[in-house]
Amino acid sequence: NTNGAGLGIDEEVEVTRRPRAPRVKLDENRLLSAAGIPKLRKKAKDHLKFKGKGHEYSDAARLLAFYQLWLDDLFPKARFLDALAMVEKAGHKKRMQAMRMEWINEGRPRSSVHEDS
Amino acid sequence: MELGDGRRDVVDPQVRAYVSSLVTALGGSGADEDGRYVLGDDALACLRDLKKWLKLYDEKANRLDVARCLAESNLVGGDLLQILAAWPENATDDRLKSKIALACLELLVPLTWPLEKNPNQMTVNHHRHIPFLEIAQLGYKCSIINFDGARILHTAVRCALPSMAQPLGDRSTRDEGIIKLVLYFLRNIAMIAPPSNVKYEGDEAEISRSATIDAFDYQDIFHLLLTVSSTMGEDFNTQDVVVMEVLFHLIKGVDIEKLFMDDEKAGNAKIDELVKLRNKEAAMLRSYQSNAPTRHNRFGTMVWLQRENAKMTTISGQGALTDSARGLAKMDSTKKYKPPRRALKGDNGPLDFDTPAPLTMQANKHLRAFVEDFLDAGFNPLFNHIRKAIDREAERILEYHPRQFFYLVAWFLEAERMRRKSKKPQKGKKPAVPEDIDSFALIASVLNQEMFITLNRAMNTSFENKSWQDLSAAMKCFTQILLTVQEMSESPLEDDQDIAENILNRIFYEEETHDRVANITRTYKDQGFGYLDSCTELAHNYLRILEQYSKQNVDLQVRSRRRVRRKKKAAKKAGEDDGNDDIDDSDGEDEARAEKTTSERKFDFKRFSARFLSQGCIDTFVTFTGYYNDLKPSQLKRSHRFFYRVAFKQEMSVMLFRVDIIALLYKMIKGPEGLDPSSSHFKEWDELVRQLLKKCTRKMQERPELVVEMLFSKTNGTAHYLEYGYEKQTVTTK
Numbered sequence: 006n007t008n009g010a011g012l013g014i015d016e017e018v019e020v021t022r023r024p025r026a027p028r029v030k031l032d033e034n035r036l037l038s039a040a041g042i043p044k045l046r047k048k049a050k051d052h053l054k055f056k057g058k059g060h061e062y063s064d065a066a067r068l069l070a071f072y073q074l075w076l077d078d079l080f081p082k083a084r085f086l087d088a089l090a091m092v093e094k095a096g097h098k099k100r101m102q103a104m105r106m107e108w109i110n111e112g113r114p115r116s117s118v119h120e121d122s
Numbered sequence: 123m124e125l126g127d128g129r130r131d132v133v134d135p136q137v138r139a140y141v142s143s144l145v146t147a148l149g150g151s152g153a154d155e156d157g158r159y160v161l162g163d164d165a166l167a168c169l170r171d172l173k174k175w176l177k178l179y180d181e182k183a184n185r186l187d188v189a190r191c192l193a194e195s196n197l198v199g200g201d202l203l204q205i206l207a208a209w210p211e212n213a214t215d216d217r218l219k220s221k222i223a224l225a226c227l228e229l230l231v232p233l234t235w236p237l238e239k240n241p242n243q244m245t246v247n248h249h250r251h252i253p254f255l256e257i258a259q260l261g262y263k264c265s266i267i268n269f270d271g272a273r274i275l276h277t278a279v280r281c282a283l284p285s286m287a288q289p290l291g292d293r294s295t296r297d298e299g300i301i302k303l304v305l306y307f308l309r310n311i312a313m314i315a316p317p318s319n320v321k322y323e324g325d326e327a328e329i330s331r332s333a334t335i336d337a338f339d340y341q342d343i344f345h346l347l348l349t350v351s352s353t354m355g356e357d358f359n360t361q362d363v364v365v366m367e368v369l370f371h372l373i374k375g376v377d378i379e380k381l382f383m384d385d386e387k388a389g390n391a392k393i394d395e396l397v398k399l400r401n402k403e404a405a406m407l408r409s410y411q412s413n414a415p416t417r418h419n420r421f422g423t424m425v426w427l428q429r430e431n432a433k434m435t436t437i438s439g440q441g442a443l444t445d446s447a448r449g450l451a452k453m454d455s456t457k458k459y460k461p462p463r464r465a466l467k468g469d470n471g472p473l474d475f476d477t478p479a480p481l482t483m484q485a486n487k488h489l490r491a492f493v494e495d496f497l498d499a500g501f502n503p504l505f506n507h508i509r510k511a512i513d514r515e516a517e518r519i520l521e522y523h524p525r526q527f528f529y530l531v532a533w534f535l536e537a538e539r540m541r542r543k544s545k546k547p548q549k550g551k552k553p554a555v556p557e558d559i560d561s562f563a564l565i566a567s568v569l570n571q572e573m574f575i576t577l578n579r580a581m582n583t584s585f586e587n588k589s590w591q592d593l594s595a596a597m598k599c600f601t602q603i604l605l606t607v608q609e610m611s612e613s614p615l616e617d618d619q620d621i622a623e624n625i626l627n628r629i630f631y632e633e634e635t636h637d638r639v640a641n642i643t644r645t646y647k648d649q650g651f652g653y654l655d656s657c658t659e660l661a662h663n664y665l666r667i668l669e670q671y672s673k674q675n676v677d678l679q680v681r682s683r684r685r686v687r688r689k690k691k692a693a694k695k696a697g698e699d700d701g702n703d704d705i706d707d708s709d710g711e712d713e714a715r716a717e718k719t720t721s722e723r724k725f726d727f728k729r730f731s732a733r734f735l736s737q738g739c740i741d742t743f744v745t746f747t748g749y750y751n752d753l754k755p756s757q758l759k760r761s762h763r764f765f766y767r768v769a770f771k772q773e774m775s776v777m778l779f780r781v782d783i784i785a786l787l788y789k790m791i792k793g794p795e796g797l798d799p800s801s802s803h804f805k806e807w808d809e810l811v812r813q814l815l816k817k818c819t820r821k822m823q824e825r826p827e828l829v830v831e832m833l834f835s836k837t838n839g840t841a842h843y844l845e846y847g848y849e850k851q852t853v854t855t856k
Contacts, residue, residue: 042830049829055822061815065788066447068819072781072832073450074429082459089782089833091461096834105830109840112827 031091141191159204169225186251193258207272234310263314267337276341305364312371332485339488351500370526375479405798468650476652506567528599535602590649597656644738672727737835
């Protein structure tokens with residue numbers, strides 16, 4: 006028993022590790038989901054109103070709050086400026102760019118769309 | 123060897139024994155000689171042996187053991203300096219004594235040599251000894267420049283005087299070696315400084331830059347530097363880079379504006395600075411106070427923020443009660459997650475030139491006197507010589523020399539401009555006589571075409587090789603050249619005007635340089651603040667100067683044409699008959715031509731400045747502006763002008779409509795931790811931000827799709843569409 010045969014030291018212990026829960030990311034999938042940019046667009050149509058001349062700073066505060074709350078819902082764990090940087094980065098993805106083009110084209114006057122097609 | 127407390131000595135005991143017995147045999151001071159230092163019988167041989175130890179053991183085996191032993195046995199302070207001090211001025215001809223002095227110097231130079239930390243070649247020994255030796259070198263420097271009994275640096279120079287007195291052609295290799303030895307000794311002394319990670323335990327004031335400059339002045343080293351640099355190319359040849367290194371380590375980081383203030387003004391400036399800082403602090407405290415809770419910290423307010431779908435967010439603290447913006451800020455600040463971030467690159471080594479080096483009043487005076495003398499006598503010969511050496515890739519040019527060269531040229535050009543400025547008020551009194559006005563000839567050697575080629579090539583290669591510090595130095599140099607040329611074009615001397623116009627003309631049509639400047643600005647990533655500062659400064663001045671040039675009105679053009687013609691006529695009269703005399707056009711033709719060129723230039727400038735409209739350039743300036751609380755007024759002005767140019771001169775404000783940029787601009791004005799409202803630049807920023815925000819909200823109502831695009835970087839195409847509502851034509855004819 007000097008080498009500890011009976012103690013089970015020599016037996017190999019199998020270590021199984023449960024895979025770690027995938028980290029939540031603010032990527033293009035999340036941005037394109039219903040809670041992402043589609044919601045932003047809808048909300049902007051309904052809620053985003055500005056007072057205009059003479060209220061530049063309060064308007065800007067409202068605008069920033071609007072984005073901040075939307076991002077807090079979409080990706081609660083990151084701070085506002087960090088989340089903005091992530092969104093910006095995701096915007097370089099092919100899929101995002103295609104969608105962005107589409108959204109812009111929706112706003113174009115009808116006639117020019119016809120000309121294009 | 124096992125020490126008493128069980129630790130092992132880090133150096134081989136035999137080596138230690140040999141070395142310390144040599145140090146002991148060198149000499150010493152005793153009570154019988156009233157404490158004077160007396161040389162040992164075989165001192166010269168001992169010195170030579172020590173040199174051999176350093177060379178054959180340390181250098182060959184790449185260890186630092188001997189250096190460590192010598193540091194521990196206080197060889198420098200206890201022996202070498204004493205020996206040098208005992209070499210009186212009138213005994214210069216004593217052969218033995220001068221030999222011994224030279225031998226001391228031969229030991230001092232390797233001992234003070236900068237310790238390189240190249241991670242690929244470091245052995246265990248390096249890791250073990252370098253921290254110790256770095257501290258020891260600080261001690262060497264301290265005792266060398268503060269030595270009481272004699273002027274050590276001056277004595278060192280005396281060793282080389284006989285060799286320097288010889289004409290260049292007659293010098294032997296040994297003479298050349300001695301001169302080099304002395305210059306390297308000065309370089310080492312100027313270079314030694316506490317490393318960034320080490321706290322020096324002695325008095326920092328004794329080894330500071332100011333102390334070095336004072337010592338250089340007191341010990342007549344500045345005279346030596348002036349002599350060598352002003353006769354570079356005649357009496358000296360290969361010593362140029364060492365002199366340059368000495369200069370670099372003396373002036374890196376010195377604020378030129380402060381250098382050229384006179385005493386009274388400097389005193390006032392110091393008080394002003396104090397007042398300014400107090401105001402800044404007060405403003406900071408005020409902004410904290412307005413956000414601080416009015417009750418004790420356990421008052422326990424809890425606020426609900428009503429969100430859509432009956433969702434609630436709770437925020438604790440009273441701040442949120444009064445102001446929803448503050449509530450949101452609080453909500454944001456409680457979040458813990460931080461995305462991984464890369465550290466900024468930068469240089470903290472001895473070649474770093476971005477860390478400011480404050481000087482005492484005394485040192486300021488000495489350095490200023492030297493700088494003025496150097497500009498008058500040494501600038502052209504030295505820098506011209508080095509530029510040539512760099513161009514032909516001479517063997518002595520090391521990798522870091524171009525960086526030092528460009529930094530020095532930039533620094534001295536700025537110093538020259540500052541000197542002119544500080545001279546000006548006197549001129550106002552009496553009408554300037556043409557002979558009285560200094561021409562720019564004193565600095566002409568860096569304004570020629572060869573210099574432009576060297577500079578362009580350096581900028582190109584360092585940009586391609588990603589050696590950012592080199593690029594930063596080259597950009598500084600380019601900026602200063604531009605500013606000097608601009609000042610030259612306003613000079614009352616016609617020759618200066620001509621040269622300046624020529625240079626500007628060339629720069630204006632060099633597409634390659636345009637591209638490079640725009641590219642550098644566009645690609646800033648994480649090269650550190652010093653680099654960011656240099657590249658925004660270059661972009662700002664480049665744009666500004668070219669814009670001015672493009673605006674040069676018809677009148678000026680006609681005048682310059684007339685001037686050329688007059689000159690040619692004069693030359694003709696003098697008898698020089700050059701073949702091509704197509705200069706006989708009339709005044710009317712002149713005007714038509716001038717009008718054509720000016721309109722062409724305007725178009726060219728428009729095309730050029732459009733290169734700075736890319737998102738990358740804007741991001742660079744946004745990052746720069748992010749440091750707004752630490753920026754000087756001139757730096758803030760730089761980014762203010764850039765944003766103004768983008769939004770209102772070139773009417774692409776859409777490029778600035780991104781949420782993070784808006785958030786930054788909003789924060790600058792409305793806080794918390796915004797710009798100080800009582801500062802001079804606050805007003806113009808307030809105006810700019812207000813106009814931008816107004817434009818932004820209006821645009822968002824006009825084009826709802828901007829809501830999404832506010833989140834992202836925009837390509838020029840989308841930005842153009844958002845701005846004007848139609849696709850950009852391939853050729854703009856505006």
